[in-house]
Amino acid sequence: MSAYEIAVRGEAELGEGPTWDAAAGRLIWVDILGSRVHTYDPRTGVRTVRRTEQHVGAAKPRAGGGLVLNLRDGVGLLDPDDSFRWLHREAVPGRRGNDAAVAPDGSLWAGTMRYDEAPGGGTLSRLTGEGRQSVVLDPVTVSNGTGWSPDGRLMYYIDSHARRVDVFDHADGRVSGRRTLAAIEEDAGFPDGLTVDAEGCVWVALWDGGAVRRYTPDGVLDRVLALPVRRPTACAFGGADLTDLYITTARTGLTAPSPFSGSLLVVPGAGKGIAQPAFAG
Template identity: 50%
Template sequence: MTVEVALRTVASFAECPTWDAAGGSLLWVDINRCEAHRFSPSDGRDTAVRFDQPVAAAKPRAGRPGELVLTLRDGVAVAGRDGEVRTLTDWSAEGVRGNDSGVDGLGRLWVGTIAGDTAPGWLGRVAGDGTTHRAVTGTRMSNGIAWSPDGRRMYFVDTLTRRVDVLDYDMASGEAAGRRPFVDLADADGVPDGLCTDTDGGVWVALFRGGAVRRYTPRGRLDREIRVPASLTTACGFGGADLTDLYVTTARREPDHAEPLAGSVFVVPGVAQGVAPAAFAG
């Protein structure tokens, strides 16, 4: 397995690599710089749109090329191609902070939040009209969200627990329940951050401060580890025309002279077949 630099950049905190099949491009965000990026592997072009608050995740919208659904610090919003931003839900008064998100096989958006000083975080489903259904409460630092190939399992990371958890998922209703540990990473170098899944049921998880991405079998057994030349490995996601390229985002310590590639986006070509990402249907 060869780790290549897909995009050499100096992102402060790159996160949430998501393949946009309609656009043939990779969406990623730089949280601290309030930017959503679109990277084209075919020509190496990377473009960014800046917003007025941190952007934790950007997902494509079904049937609306170029439009994005954004998980922001203060809520969820839709960004049109003309730059207009429309808020779907706002939790700024609650005191939590938006973080990672995922879209299930039927286009439902799931969002996790980071707890505030007095407000617990949560994991919930946000509809197109802003209605929010909270499935898990009491989280501290919500991160990776992904589904098994058959859609019957939902994987979720609350980073400070140092675990990847799994929930039973009903694709017909969009209900998640029965949260339980899937993999315990208490003894790992680094803590679990973003994750994705492959068509064999494998779960790939980025280890923040560990400089690695690990793959676990559907039974939770470690069977592969990919070292990344940047210790702040934040998230991973499959992309490319056949979804066999694993993209990995990283963050950068400021100032950071020891890791010249920190903050770049990496790719591991042909490593596995990823589960096809869905676009937000709201």
């Protein structure tokens, strides 16, 4: 396996949510506290940065073009002409949107958390393309990584303060049978974002752990990628053949960040990812 490279040198406060936009051939990610949505085309090197009016926890491509955004006060839509409208607004003082993921059926599963990370202050909700919202998990503390097995029958989920990667049975937009896939040791940091590869293995970024781990569907740790940053936040496969692992990182809260904290990293040829669906809205 190749070592990490710096895909985009940057100083994001809280880089998060890398997503490969296959239709556009680019990676999308956010700086939550910087209120910015970034894109990067690895073929041309072209980058874009768009500022949002609120903290933005996640940005995902839409089937009809544009982006869906998990913002402080709810979920909004950026249309292809760059105009904005709310899909589901639910402003709760002291709370913001965090990580989000698009399910195999095109629905958005959007997490929230309190700014002070108070226990039980967050939720995980499912939103359809028409804007119908239903709460999937409540309460949670820091709603983070969410992903599905290649056949869509399992959902993986992280509430970071629980220090676990959980797995559910998934069918028709509902989950059941919650159990632990992997527990993270206290000295290894907090599990943050995740992605699932074509073999059904789960890759987990470890906040304060300086690494990304890969777990088999049976919960066996079979690979560790050591990184030059203390706070990797999330990972996703990208590139034309979905073999490059992109990793977002953060600087927030660090008194002495490394030179690469806040940059977008990539590990070429790390594995084989799954094509991610676009949001149906």
